[in-house]
Amino acid sequence: MSLVLTASEVMQVLDMDLALASAAEAFRAYGEGRVNMPPKSYLTLARGDFRAMYGEIDLPQGHICGLKWVNVHPGNPARGLLTVMAKILLNHPDTGLEFADLDGTRITDFRTGAAGGLAAEYLARPGAALLGMIGCGAQARTQVAAILKVRPIQGIAVFDRHRDPMGGRWPPPRPRCRGWISWSPLPPAAPRWSNEGGFRPAPISTPSAPTLPANRNWTRPS
Secondary structure, X not given: OOEEEOHHHHOOOOOHHHHHHHHHHHHHHHHXXXXXXXXXXXXXXXXXXXXXXXXXXXXXXXXXXXXXXXXXXXXXXXXXXXXXXXXXXXXXXXOOOEEEEEEOHHHHHHHHHHHHHXXXXXXXXXXXXXXXXXXXXXXXXXXXXXXXXXXXXXXXEXXXXXXXHHHHOOOOOOOOOOEEEEEEXXXXXXXXXXXXXXXXXXXXXXXXXXXXXXXXXXXXXX
């Protein structure tokens, strides 16, 4: 019988340490050729889209395949709904037998955050301790949580179109982070890192899906 987990049940076992370890293991498997992952498919709609992501992975713990069906509807917050919601199905690759049906919304948030955390861990310059966030929706919270796990972040600059991102639930809990820089508008104003007391963040995280490209003058190498 297939295991069915609701969002609250998923959160009884999921935390950022598990997300970081799982994402690292998945990236390693991909690099070693143990992942079969075709390009995602899109269903474009008038007010958003759906995305089908499917693949197969061979891990020491088991050989599995699965599908994630996820939406992106930017107008949902005005309706009291999440922009991104997801469902995950896992199957046995040899028989097709379904063995798990999971609410995938929080898994998506944590996986995205974990990917950003790993990028900061391995690609940010040594000693980087200031973080810039461009876009402050739900997934920005998990980006911050993951990066705090891997870097000694001392300050965060937040740039978002809305002065009250996430309906007042921003910023997220911030252990070990002593300094926060206040909200700045985006777009059309560009981040002015130097106007914040010489604040020049690295790394910079962009957990958003903008319809306009970022301005190349917003950032520069340190």
